[in-house]
Amino acid sequence: MNNYIRSLLKYFLQGVVIIGPLSTTIWILWSIFYSVDNLIPHLSERFPGLVFAIILVGTTLIGYLGSRFLIGKFVVEGLNYILEHTPGIKFIYKTIRDVIGSFVGDKQKFSHPVWVKVQEAPELWRIGFLTQEDMSFASFADSVSVYLPHSYAISGWVIVVHKDQIKPAEGFTAKQAMEFAVSGGTVGVRSEKRTMKSEES
Incomplete structure (x- = not known):
């Protein structure tokens, strides 16, 4: 009876993992x-989905016009200038723009995964993303800034370290490095390869 209950519980948890x-x-x-x-x-109410479709198409069209045509770029830059110099609005606008731009678009910030040595003895390394290659403007000579994501969260923290304390995260794309960091190291290139091999066998 106990084995039967344990089996049911096991299958239930597996269902949660799949369906969750x-x-x-x-x-x-x-x-x-x-x-x-x-x-x-x-x-x-009259046309379900129409508003969503209009916004989706409109956003795509604005992105196309703003990146492909001179007039579109001029309008976008003009709006940027106005919003960046409007008291009370500029902080909110710049913060949202920079956060979104860090993940998508042509000026992605989290595109250079690196390993950072955060402890000498014993050696302790953390995976992060190079965000500034020169911190001399902040009186840190030969130093860089690195963003370290928190596991199972959308937060993180920024550290400034000497250039000798980092090395490229070879074998990781930016996407794989973010998945590795956020998942607590449970998702990565090697784990994906092992999963593929087990499925083949």
């Missing part, structure tokens, strides 16, 4: 879709 991430992802995507689509309630 999938259902959570679907719920988050649906919540985003529902929130965006209801920005204009009257229109979304």
Whole structure:
């Protein structure tokens, strides 16, 4: 009887592992879709999904015009200048713009994964992302700044270290390095290869 209960519990937990991430992802995507689509309630009630589609197409079109045409770039730069110099708005705008730009777009900041030595004896290394290659403007000669993500969180912290204390995270793409850091080291290049081999066998 106890073995039967343990087996049921084991299968239940395996089901949670399978269904949990999938259902959570679907719920988050649906919540985003529902929130965006209801920005204009009257229109979304008559034509569900139309507001979301308009915003999606409009955002894509703005990105295309702002990056491919001179007039679009001029308008975007003009809006940037106005918002960056408007009291009360500039801090919020610049913060949001810089955070989004760090992850997407042509000026991604977290694109250079590195290993950082944070302790000498015994040697202790942490994976992070090179964000500034020269910190001399802050009176740190021959130093760089590195962002260290927290595991299982969207937060992190920035440290300034000497250039000799870092080395490239060879074998990791930026995406793999972020997954490795955020997952607490449980997800990585080698673990993915082992999973593929076990599936083949």
